Amino acid sequence: MHPNTRSKLWLTALGWFAALVIFFPILWMILTSFKTEINAIATPPVVLAAPTLENYVAVRERADYIHFALNSIIISFGATLLATLIAVPAAYAMAFFPGRRTKDLLLWMLSTKMMPAVGVLIPIYLLFRDLHALDTRWGLIVVYTLMNLPIVVWMLYTFFKEVPKDILEAGRMDGAKPKQEVWMLLLPLSLPGIASTALLSIILCWNEAFWSLNLTSSNAAPLTTFIASFSAPEGLFWAKLSAASTVAIAPILVFGWMSQRQLVRGLTFGAVK
Amino acid sequence: MSTVVLKDIRKSFGDVQVIKGVDLAIEDREFCVFVGPSGCGKSTLLRMIAGLEEITSGELKIDGEQVNDVPPAERGLAMVFQTYALYPHMTVADNMAFSLRLAGVSKEERYQKVRDAARVLQLEPLLERKPKELSGGQRQRVAIGRAIVREPRVFLFDEPLSNLDAALRVQMRIELARLHEHLNATMIYVTHDQVEAMTLADKIVVLQGGIVEQAGTPLELYHHPRNLFVAGFIGSPKMNFLNCTVSAVEAAGATVQLPGGASLTVPVHPGPLKAGDQVTLGVRPEHLRPSETGELQAEVMVVERLGGETFLYCQLAGVGMLVVQADGEVATQVHDRIAIKLNPVNCHLFTADGMAVERAIRHPLADLRRPVARKAG
């Protein structure tokens, strides 16, 4: 038993070392958010002397923080809801009535995702300008919906394919019409999968920084834009920036942690069980 | 009245034909078993009857009405799946009541019917459980209960026992037989296990490569197999086959030359058989006996003692292995040389194209049918 215990201790040390190295930047940011501005930039660095909440108070006092956060929430959830609504029927059709072209269709959908956003930035920008969609929440919701649709379809397709066909056939034998089949059997059965798909979509929307930086300025600007605005002169207020960043990532980090297992299962696109 | 009639039913997936023209009549209250090796098309055929697979061509009639294009639920059938296919998010009671709920039956009536079915299957204490809290046998019973509640014209079973362990399988087999008698309904049952087929069926349909090799009562198939395939498929251990030459043909039977020199007159209607024809002699292990005066000489290679009986795997010089079912008391050892006695009445002859030569004596039990208890009204 001895050599086993010793190797386990070594592994523990190694594992925790690796984990802490990777996590360190985030940890350092969180620590900094509890320092005074002076301590935040002190050399040698102060690890944690006299923790203070003043930065969080300051962030809260900047009324616009709430505004940005609200935008993030509305846009992420709106786009996710929309994408899921559009994707469920398509994924259902592809998973349970596969045709000769189903695979090609899936690959084509994914390939639209490979088209770099910059390639179409100009026309989207101009379209948005003409449609008065610039700096609006609905504009960003539309873009995010389309941006995530291929991944949402593919993940739902993966999860739907895991639902045993027999159960749906039993439902059909029991007299379920296609709509009842979807509502009473398929959706309840794949609820965890749908939840993790939605979660991934929310995470991707929440963290998306290309469209939000280019298509919004103030009204509809989500947290990514808000944080990016600190890269300029205000970057000097590191402690406050850290506090703002901490609140900006905290919800999504907790979300992600809670759902990591299912998230990954969907993200492997069914290639890894 | 619930009959199922198949007329020249065919099924293709793309260019591949998997069911190549099946004609079959399943009678009212009959327990019909489709049996065959995997890939023979038995499940596809069942799913076509269920309405889960489209029928490429041919005619499917239930109670005399063509139902080729009637959706599954309106065919009045219920199906028990191999994987049970219970709805995991519903309780046992809700699983069983689902079809009635979809049909708009009132809640009270629904649960009355569920309770009735649960009583028959001894599921009453489990009604509020979810499927994942049940054992394999209990899930199986719920799946059957779900079928019973619908009061279908025909029950369909797709290898329902193959996911159970051996002991439970025997028990469920007996329960199914009793259930069939109790419900007095038409049942179609798919299995690859010939023991299930023999024990449960009124009529066995042996399928291979998408065609019906033979359909008949279990003992008809056992005693009068139509060809080599059926002869080898029904019965366990499988029938022994010996290549022989016909030496003489007369009205009472055909005389064949056995390997080793002895000759044997098998009572068959010889038909077109003539002296000099190559034939296959088939004889079941249970119809062979080790005996001093046997026609065949062989060396015992493996001895399997099951207690009540003993199987001897014997090497027949220049021919191959022969399985002999001997008494449990036999003291024969490996490498003993024994003589094996053939009883001509129990032998089958097959022509070179694999078809059976009609036996002269019809087995008295071959046409025995289960007494059908007519339901009042």
Added chain:
Amino acid sequence: MATQTSTSSAATALPAKRVGRRSVNTWPLLSPSVILLFLWMIVPLAMTLWFSFQYYNLLSPEVAGFAGWDNYSYLLTDPALWTAMINTLYLVFWVLVITVGLGTLLAVLFDQEFYGRGVARLLAIAPFFVMPTVSALIWKNMLMHPVNGLFAFFSRSLGLPVIDFFTDFPLTSVIIIVAWQWLPFALLILLTAIQSLDHEQKEAARMDGAGPFSMFFFIILPHLARAISVVIMIETIFLLSVFAEIYVTTSGGPGLASTNLAFLIYLRALREYDVGGASAGGVIAVILANIVAIFLVRSIAKNIAD
């Protein structure tokens, strides 16, 4: 009864010769997704193509009209484009190498039993959930800053010269940041793949005398092939258009040292207001992405679509 007789007569009237499973019309279910994605792909692309052949500068509206290949020849002769393209590929390549390499090692590590493994794993995957702007800011201000950053402090305490990351190694710095963000993704997927490896297979290999190294190279790595292709495919999709990290840290500089294609187009369009030139850049970005995509789809995506 009536309906049943009518269906039966209809069925006999039809020559019953259909092929395949249940023929269900799935178009109504598929069409919303397909049409939307088609529009999302084709409309902007067509517009980009159109603009790329126009003189179109928002600052000088008087110069307008058909430009022929001018925008392209201007762009293709502009060394900036080539720098940006090379930077793009360089960034994708190195981030893939780092994330897949380190990710595999970490996945093997996190597959072992150790105390507090669950929590350690949560910490290790955290960067995936951090928005790119925030992670860029953390690295820029708190770690890589030449005066107040933690790295500068470490260098100084060890008596080494302080590295000004974003001035001296701008692209490398961006690669480090992006790799940090994507490492957890690779780790998570590869870890899932390793855990899906049949235990009996590993035990059989151990019975056959496989040590840790032969176990890794002959059993684990081949098993990971599919998962690695998934990682490469998905990361490539996202890495081809890295933007926020550059925007926040180096703004593509110094000079063009850390400008990738995405950032170059952004510079042209929104800083120089040259819609025509930026569109030509967009078309080139799409072509580049498609070359990569064709390669990826052929070699990888086909396998995982099953």
